[in-house]
Amino acid sequence: MSSSSEFPSFLSPRISPQRDSEIAEDSTGLKPSPSNLDLSLPPTIISPSFTPDTVPSTPVPIPVISTPQPSDGLPDVLPEVECIVRARIPTTSGTEIFLHLYKNNLDNKEHLAIVFGNKIRSKSLDRVREGETELDRMIRGAYVGRLYPGRKTSREDEALQEDDTAKDTGWSQWSLIRLATLVRIHSECYTGETAWSARCDCGEQLDEAARLMSKENDGIVVYLRQEGRGIGLSEKLKAYNLQDLGADTVTANLLLRHPADARSYSLATAILLDLDQTEIRLLTNNPDKIAAVEGKHREIKVHERVPMVPIAWRMNSGGIRSKEVEGYLKTKIERMGHMLDKPL
Numbered sequence: 001m002s003s004s005s006e007f008p009s010f011l012s013p014r015i016s017p018q019r020d021s022e023i024a025e026d027s028t029g030l031k032p033s034p035s036n037l038d039l040s041l042p043p044t045i046i047s048p049s050f051t052p053d054t055v056p057s058t059p060v061p062i063p064v065i066s067t068p069q070p071s072d073g074l075p076d077v078l079p080e081v082e083c084i085v086r087a088r089i090p091t092t093s094g095t096e097i098f099l100h101l102y103k104n105n106l107d108n109k110e111h112l113a114i115v116f117g118n119k120i121r122s123k124s125l126d127r128v129r130e131g132e133t134e135l136d137r138m139i140r141g142a143y144v145g146r147l148y149p150g151r152k153t154s155r156e157d158e159a160l161q162e163d164d165t166a167k168d169t170g171w172s173q174w175s176l177i178r179l180a181t182l183v184r185i186h187s188e189c190y191t192g193e194t195a196w197s198a199r200c201d202c203g204e205q206l207d208e209a210a211r212l213m214s215k216e217n218d219g220i221v222v223y224l225r226q227e228g229r230g231i232g233l234s235e236k237l238k239a240y241n242l243q244d245l246g247a248d249t250v251t252a253n254l255l256l257r258h259p260a261d262a263r264s265y266s267l268a269t270a271i272l273l274d275l276d277q278t279e280i281r282l283l284t285n286n287p288d289k290i291a292a293v294e295g296k297h298r299e300i301k302v303h304e305r306v307p308m309v310p311i312a313w314r315m316n317s318g319g320i321r322s323k324e325v326e327g328y329l330k331t332k333i334e335r336m337g338h339m340l341d342k343p344l
């Protein structure tokens with residue numbers, strides 16, 4: 001049986017504690033003492049070594065003074081969404097999240113809201129359904145506080161009262177910005193999130209969003225099932241083969257007769273409104289998402305764009321090094337029109 005150090009790195013968390021015998025000696029022949037070891041990395045959900053607290057993965061937020069005019073492509077009427085079930089997920093980092101699963105009248109996909117903290121509630125989930133019992137409500141997650149064995153009612157109010165402060169009294173412009181909920185609109189990426197792909201930065205961005213929201217114990221990742229910028233997994237895999245044949249990520253989509261980006265964000269707007277969010281800070285490097293998520297009639301106001309620059313994006317130090325990720329980032333910046341706030 002081989003030792004665990006021979007397994008690929010993705011099979012074991014990179015900051016898992018080492019046994020004393022595994023800690024290398026430095027040039028002085030001394031092993032680092034426990035006080036010299038850098039144990040200061042914050043807990044994150046999956047890849048803590050990519051998202052230390054002090055690197056420029058979270059540069060200064062950019063206030064959104066005036067957003068671009070909504071494009072004609074935005075729908076006049078938002079889709080209808082309904083949260084059909086919610087469940088508490090204790091995570092490996094210690095943070096508790098609440099998964100909200102939505103149905104809608106546009107497609108048959110199970111879009112999700114990953115909610116950090118227990119302040120944010122879904123209006124459609126809490127609505128009383130005809131004929132339902134208290135047990136029915138608890139089973140679909142429409143309860144207040146926490147479930148425990150033998151609980152009889154969904155309506156207890158123990159946990160929420162302490163959080164009912166701040167949001168409704170005397171906001172200055174500044175406190176309004178500070179209190180706006182941190183939101184990420186994330187498009188599903190099977191390859192980047194599950195198959196450890198280094199062709200894109202999706203997995204790392206999801207981890208970074210989770211880390212920031214864990215810190216605030218507040219926030220929402222709207223997780224949209226629009227794989228491969230909306231073309232689906234099988235077409236995205238064909239695009240990868242075309243990329244290996246020499247095409248860039250945009251050209252590969254066009255050769256397959258797809259638009260460069262086939263995504264839409266109206267479901268995200270509708271889900272955020274269902275979660276009672278009209279003032280948000282948006283975590284993204286893609287400024288086009290601002291107008292898209294605000295909606296044609298500005299149903300939502302984005303107060304800040306919070307850029308996220310993972311180490312993989314910084315060409316000069318650390319991070320993932322592969323010709324694929326470099327090609328992806330180059331194309332994203334040059335051809336998708338994404339702006340970075342600082343040079344890489």
Ligand SMILES: Nc1nc2c(ncn2[C@@H]2O[C@H](COP(=O)(O)OP(=O)(O)OP(=O)(O)O)[C@@H](O)[C@H]2O)c(=O)[nH]1
Binds near residue numbers: 185199230
């Ligand atoms: N078609 C295609 N889709 C890709 C490729 N690489 C990643 N994706 C998808 O792109 C989506 C993420 O979009 P990106 O353009 O990377 O980022 P963004 O959402 O516009 O911007 P951020 O908010 O900053 O992440 C996910 O759905 C991925 O599956 C690719 O080479 N081809």
